[in-house]
Amino acid sequence: MTGKAPFGPLQGLRVVEMGQLLAGPFVGSRCADFGAEVIKVEAPGSGDPIRSWGRLQHEGKTLWWPIMARNKKSVSINLRAAEGQELARSLIAQADVLIENFKPGTLERWGMSPEQLHALNPGLVIVRVSGFGQTGPYAARPGFASVGEAMSGLRYINGYPDMPPPRYGISLGDTLTALFAFEGMMMALYHRDRNGGRGQVVDAAITESCFAMLESTVTEYSKAGEVRQPSGTGLAKIAPSNIYPARDGTYVVIAANVDAMFRRLTQAMGQPHLADDPRFVTHIARGENAGLLDSMIATWSASLDVADLTARLEQFGVVFGPINSIAEVVQDPHFRERGMVRDHHDDDFGTITVPGVFPVLSETPGDIAWLGPQEVGAHNAEIYARIGLGEETIEDLKVRGVI
Known part of the structure; x- marks a missing residue:
């Protein structure tokens, strides 16, 4: 033993x-x-x-x-x-x-x-x-x-x-x-x-x-009086960084809130013009329009099965990951x-x-x-x-x- x-x-x-x-x-x-x-x-x-x-x-x-x-x-x-x-x-x-x-x-x-x-x-x-x-x-x-x-x-x-x-x-x-x-x-x-x-x-x-x-929650409260609240599947004013549906009913995390990463995501979506849209052109602008942006990304992601969705995100170098159950973790070749x-x-x-x-x-x-x-x-x-x-x-x- x-x-x-x-x-x-x-x-x-x-x-x-x-x-x-x-x-x-x-x-x-x-x-x-x-x-x-x-x-x-x-x-x-x-x-x-x-x-x-x-x-x-x-x-x-x-x-x-x-x-x-x-x-x-x-x-x-x-x-x-x-x-x-x-x-x-x-x-x-x-x-x-x-x-x-x-x-x-x-x-x-x-x-x-x-x-x-x-x-x-x-x-x-x-x-x-x-x-x-x-x-x-x-x-x-x-x-x-x-x-x-x-x-x-x-x-x-x-x-x-x-x-x-x-x-x-x-x-x-x-x-x-x-x-x-x-x-x-x-x-x-x-x-x-x-x-x-x-x-x-x-x-x-x-x-x-x-x-x-708790990251910056203490200093946010100290100097700005902000009490951070629960934000569901994403983070307030951080976009895009959320879960998005695939056509087969599964979800994928996509995190593209950095400017260069967002531009890659728009290319993966076949909508590169969104990277220069005033509503989304900066980190702050995307945060202010997070709801609209999440809706647009979800419409695109839901048009693809998860295999095609993840392949396209990987092709364009976007940060992403499926939401795995333990069964999927155990079978994942990378983790093995x-x-x-x-x-x-x-x-x-x-x-x-x-x-x-x-x-x-x-x-x-x-x-x-x-x-x-x-x-x-x-x-x-x-x-x-x-x-x-x-x-x-x-x-x-x-x-x-x-x-």
């Missing part, structure tokens, strides 16, 4: 992942996909709830687990027990990174505050993922992605005018936070290794990660060749199609060694032997529910 040759730029990095579900474990996933040894700490017996999440399963096994647990090693620890907390400290003492996404204050109650952990392991980078951060009036609140997306302002601008703002079809806030947390972790490791070996805390909040995606989608053989799932490892590194690419252990604590013997526990001790701890 773990016999694949070492790979990736993070070889030699040891990460202890404590937490569950999405945001914290996805930080661990980024580490594991690029070669770090990620030791996932799970509650004895039940393990991470993601093991049983999701509507769809394969032969009783959830299809979320192989994404969130791949390349990781599982150990079981009852973190609510004093012996379990001591065991966790022993693992953390040998680690480069600790990832946790418990409610703020939980580590402190378990005798694992940053100060205590740094006294034990001065070089430790502690990545703390939470809904609202470790400080501030809302710090003690539990937080999920949907709430962070809402409170940050991100959800407000999603959807259509005069309609309730819909949620995204994924836990976007969790993934964004994990990416920012991973970024902070790498910066903290760089600083540690360049400046005397001292670790630090990375405090990553879902609300702030979503807020960071790039390794974005790949088939992996696994003892539990057989041959299963999984996401690849991104970004692509030329010299030390990430890889997929295994899809995560099905058994909670599958690596107990291997990992606990490192801290001096023998087989009898491990068995005794298991019997007593510590691991």
